[in-house]
Amino acid sequence: xxxxxxxxxxxxxxxxxxxxxxxxxPVLPEQPGRSTFMTRVASLLxxxxxxxxDSSLDHAARLSLREDIVKLEKSLAFxxxxxxxxxxxxxxxxxxxxxxxxxxxxxxxxxxxxxxYVRPMLAVLDEYDRACAVIVDRGTGQIxxxxxxxxxxxxxxxxxxxxxxxxxxxxxxxxxRNKADELSKRHFRKLVGELRQLFxxxxxxxxxxxxxxxxxxxxxxxxxxxxxxxLIGDFxxxxxxxxxxxxxxxxxxxxxxxxxxxxxxxxxxxxxxxxAGRPPSAVGLDExxxxxxxxxxxxxxxxxxxxxxxxxxxxxxxLARSGESxxxxxxxxxxxxxxxxxxxxxxxxxxGEIRHIEPETELRTHLTGALLRFELPxxxxxxx
Ligand SMILES: [Zn+2]
Numbered sequence: 001x002x003x004x005x006x007x008x009x010x011x012x013x014x015x016x017x018x019x020x021x022x023x024x025x026p027v028l029p030e031q032p033g034r035s036t037f038m039t040r041v042a043s044l045l046x047x048x049x050x051x052x053x054d055s056s057l058d059h060a061a062r063l064s065l066r067e068d069i070v071k072l073e074k075s076l077a078f079x080x081x082x083x084x085x086x087x088x089x090x091x092x093x094x095x096x097x098x099x100x101x102x103x104x105x106x107x108x109x110x111x112x113x114x115x116x117y118v119r120p121m122l123a124v125l126d127e128y129d130r131a132c133a134v135i136v137d138r139g140t141g142q143i144x145x146x147x148x149x150x151x152x153x154x155x156x157x158x159x160x161x162x163x164x165x166x167x168x169x170x171x172x173x174x175x176x177r178n179k180a181d182e183l184s185k186r187h188f189r190k191l192v193g194e195l196r197q198l199f200x201x202x203x204x205x206x207x208x209x210x211x212x213x214x215x216x217x218x219x220x221x222x223x224x225x226x227x228x229x230x231l232i233g234d235f236x237x238x239x240x241x242x243x244x245x246x247x248x249x250x251x252x253x254x255x256x257x258x259x260x261x262x263x264x265x266x267x268x269x270x271x272x273x274x275x276a277g278r279p280p281s282a283v284g285l286d287e288x289x290x291x292x293x294x295x296x297x298x299x300x301x302x303x304x305x306x307x308x309x310x311x312x313x314x315x316x317x318x319l320a321r322s323g324e325s326x327x328x329x330x331x332x333x334x335x336x337x338x339x340x341x342x343x344x345x346x347x348x349x350x351x352g353e354i355r356h357i358e359p360e361t362e363l364r365t366h367l368t369g370a371l372l373r374f375e376l377p378x379x380x381x382x383x384x
């Protein structure tokens with residue numbers, strides 16, 4: 001599982017003068033004839049081996065690179081079970097080695113640079129909300145992190161409650177109730193304080209609240225505006241009978257419904273912008289490819305099921321569905337089996353956002369659409 005701490009650690013990495021190796025390898029579902037994960041790793045590492053022997057680099061840099069290669073070979077000697085991608089950031093000379101699993105395949109690549117190459121990792125992670133689930137009860141509170149398909153408990157808070165009101169001590173019944181309310185208020189305030197700290201550190205994107213049917217509404221009333229804005233749903237659960245798996249499923253359903261709702265909203269925004277003529281937008285694969293060729297895509301929406309062959313220009317990065325020579329530079333175009341894949345990577349390289357659209361929307365027939373950074377010049381007629 002990827003934790004926020006791990007992502008933060010990768011973002012803080014620096015070779016401080018030594019080269020950092022960043023490696024991305026897709027882990028694809030089993031397919032006959034595909035090259036194996038290990039073959040891909042070996043060929044990527046072969047690509048940087050000459051650099052580790054290059055005498056124009058200083059000795060410490062070469063040594064660090066050579067150690068990185070050995071370490072990568074060793075730690076990636078087995079194919080991971082889960083489809084997606086593996087990303088590794090290494091700089092042996094600074095004792096840096098971070099390996100993360102990503103939930104979607106990325107293009108395979110290896111980069112040696114003074115800083116880790118994090119953009120593909122961030123583009124993938126950016127698609128998923130990190131959810132904080134708080135399970136409340138009068139005297140207890142559990143704070144869970146839900147991310148991708150994983151959940152882990154971050155904190156459990158237990159406060160004093162009046163479990164057995166001691167009538168014998170002479171407390172009137174109202175006074176007992178008032179005392180209990182006061183304790184639960186104090187408890188809720190403490191929980192809110194914890195949540196505020198977590199959200200203040202930007203550890204989470206969204207909040208889900210669960211608990212007994214008689215506690216959840218009370219707790220929701222305690223949520224200050226900033227946390228209420230992050231709340232995407234609540235649910236009631238019987239703490240006596242619910243298993244951790246039940247709770248996890250309830251949270252994940254709320255998180256995924258919310259993600260689907262945002263995806264539908266984005267498609268709606270793109271189609272609306274197209275109809276209104278502003279802000280600049282693209283609908284359909286041809287137009288989106290042309291926009292990406294010009295680095296105009298701010299947010300790309302690609303239907304989850306979209307796939308289509310296409311062509312790319314290796315000189316200037318033009319993308320199109322078909323053609324023999326590049327309309328921009330005249331070079332011959334190279335055929336690729338999936339142009340959506342090339343489109344996604346181009347948008348990532350240009351600093352745009354990617355959104356895969358999972359529910360069925362109008363985008364299913366258009367395949368792709370985008371919110372653009374600027375108005376596009378007319379698309380040249382397909383050359384060749
Ligand atoms: Zn070209």
